[in-house]
Amino acid sequence: MREADPDGYLQDITSGPYHHVLADEPIAYGGTNRGMSPYGFLSAGLGACTSMTIRMYARRKKWPLERVWVDVTHDKVHAQDAEAGQTAQKIDCFKREIHISGDLDDVQRNRLLEIADKCPVHKTLLHSSRIETTLAE
DSSP states (O other), rough: OSSOOSSSOOOOEETTTTTEEEEOOOOOGGGGOOOOOOOHHHHHHHHHHHHHHHHHHHHHHHHHEEEEEEEEEEEEEEEOOTTTTSOOEEEEEEEEEEEEEESHHHHHHHHHHHHTTTOHHHHHHHOOOOOOOOOOO
C-alpha cells in the first residue's frame, strides 16, 4: 500500500501481481472519493466472506441455492452497556442483510442464516484482535 496523493488521502493498494484497488475518504472528510473508504473495505470483506461461506455450505450440501448476495453497512453507535459514570463510548455496528434465492425450504434458509455467522471475517470482527506495529528502518 502506497500513498498516492500526499495532499489528500488516496491510497494505491496492490495485492500480488493481479489485484489493484484504490482507497480514499469521501469528499466530506477531505478525500477525493476515488476509492472505497477503509470501513467500506472492511464491510466489503464481511459481505464477500459471508456470501462465499454460504455458497460453500450450500454447494457441499447440494442445496438448490441459485444466488446469494449480501449488503453490509457500517456505523459507529453508542454502546448500550456503558457503565455509569463513564463517558459514552461508541462501538462499531455492522448491519448485514443476506439475500438468497433458490428452491430452498424454511429449514434450509434458516440454516444458511446460521452458517453466515461461521464466516471467518465475521468471527474476526466479533472477537478482539491484536495488531503488532513496527516502524520500518
